[in-house]
Amino acid sequence: MSNSSRSARPATAKERLHDTEVVFSAVAHPNRRQILMVLHFRGGEMTAGEIAERFSCRWPTTTRHLKVLEAAGLVQVVPRGRERLYRLNRKRLIATMGSWLEWFEKEAAIGPPSRTV
Amino acid sequence: MSNSSRSARPATAKERLHDTEVVFSAVAHPNRRQILMVLHFRGGEMTAGEIAERFSCRWPTTTRHLKVLEAAGLVQVVPRGRERLYRLNRKRLIATMGSWLEWFEKEAAIGPPSRTV
DNA sequence: TCGTCGCTTAGCAAATCAGCTAAATGAGGA
DNA sequence: TCCTCATTTAGCTGATTTGCTAAGCGACGA
DSSP: OOOGGGSSSOOOHHHHHHHHHHHHHHTTSHHHHHHHHHHHHTTSEEEHHHHHTTSSSOHHHHHHHHHHHHHTTSEEEEEETTEEEEEEOHHHHHHHHHHHHHTTTSOSOSOOOSSOO | OOOGGGSSSOOOHHHHHHHHHHHHHHTTSHHHHHHHHHHHHTTSEEEHHHHHTTSSSOHHHHHHHHHHHHHTTSEEEEEETTEEEEEEOHHHHHHHHHHHHHTTTSOSOSOOOSSOO
């Protein structure tokens, strides 16, 4: 993740562009959206196993989805014994998608951002 | 498009699910996000040619992106002479993505929607 | 220390996607 | 009528994605 939430300094345009890219790609898949939902509605924290047992696909497939979400900065992992606790990064989800969507809420007057895409 | 904006009756859960799916898939590609942006910041209406000339890829490729956006209900086409005018459906973009995102803004208390994904 | 549990990694196959070129279509103008 | 312009359709190719199974690995309990 090129995520700004890791550093104190505000994100550069390039970083924001990258964030948009990885987040939008991550949420493109229904199972990954579902994982985020489940995670959110179960309090924001679940082990890999708890997540995997809720899906029809095999465990390794879920693992990979989780890796995509992690790479997008939408979840973080905390190893706990032999389990892995996945934690939803709700703030990042809302910030990244929300600020993209906001461009369409303003009336089109000023002109587009320099490729915020 | 299974879009509710076409009929007067409120969308069923199944339709909303489908809408989420096609919209999120459509905005997953950077060029398609860019098309929506350009369209928005140029007033919401452009011909296929005006759109195509802003992109590095060939015209047929842009045409296909436009078809994806159209199938998602994010743009509508109005033939005008030998041109095709593409019109942004900003309301649908905001409604579909916004209402999905809203699930994460509420505190997780009530439980998830019945597979709104 | 040995087996099991929880999960990930490796690697394969099928499907989908995004780019391209070439050809087709349909409206308008000469 | 015939040509050209604006755009789409058809069809190919290579890259990426998503699913799977099998194997690996570290933590824990017996």
